[in-house]
Amino acid sequence: MVESGVDVISDPMFVKGPVAGLIVLALGIVLWGVRGRSDVLRFGGLLVAAATMLVLYQSEMLGLSQLVGVTLLAIAGLFHRGVVAGALFAIPGAFFVIRPEAAEPQSWMPWFAMLAIVFAAPLVASFDDRYPKTGLPMPLFGIAALGVFLAVPDTEGAMVLLGVAGIAGFLGWPRPVATLGAAGSYAVVGLYMFVAAEGAIGRPASIIASVAVLGLLLIVPITIRLRSAGWAHDLDRVVAVVPLVAQLFLVLLISRTAGRIAWVPGAAALTVGVLAGAAMIILLVPWPRPPQFTD
Secondary structure (H helix, E strand, C coil), rough: CCHHHHHHHHCHHHHHHHHHHHHHHHHHHHHHHCCCCCCCCCHHHHHHHHHHHHHHCCCCCCHHHHHHHHHHHHHHCCCCCHHHHHHHHHHHHHHHHHHHHCCCCCCCHHHEEEEEEHHHHEEEEHHHHHHHHCHHHHHHHHHHHHHHHHCCCCCCHHHHHHHHHHHHHCCCCCCEEEECCCCHHHHHHHHHHHHHHHHHCCCHHHHHHHHHHCCCHHHHHHHHHCCCCCHHHHHHHHHHHHHHHHHHHHHHHHHHHHHCCCCHHHHHHHHHHHHHHHHHHHHHHHCCCCHHHEE
């Protein structure tokens, strides 16, 4: 268990994640250049998933079941057409990633993690499908990975995910080079929840916060379905730093409050309250736009 900044720096996993992230960043930029810089790459999430799986597998933190599960999730993402259908397609992959049947009968965490994949993956893919050219899905996911790292007590796996996704996030901002893509969205959510579930064993309530710190990637698709108007519909016209700062604020707030509570009902209540408040702000408060889009 990593307890301090010194422990983080001295941990062997500290280097592996960022190195893999730099490789993903370089590869994405090269591929974008080869394609003539004409469009945003739609497979950034697959690059992040592949790099993360490679590091975790080499470190013996990932097994064959998870490799199969993430592959099935990526395939499910190829058939993503909506949240309900996407959730159904995600079930087999989520089951292999988490393997809840192998857990202790009284443990609720694996089943919660599996359901989180089933419901979160289609929402993240919907966000990505709506705003691919903004590049926002990549850095928003990288910030969410920071939230898992801050929330769970065992951070080895989260450290790898943060290193890869955090650096790969620069494929989306400040210049949109790549987005997660539908298949990549499903794949990275599967890995995200696997890392969260493994890291939360010492404090089960922290897995609730880990789901919540996906933040805008979950909230925006839900609020769009609740209201036909609002700034979320124009996210591609909002100054990019606004949703990034909002995501960071949510991550820090949830991970340092709900992520630190050992009492499961308390963590759940606090998480729901924060997310509901964020949803109300998105629904009711107008956000600033770049000058060229100002009426």
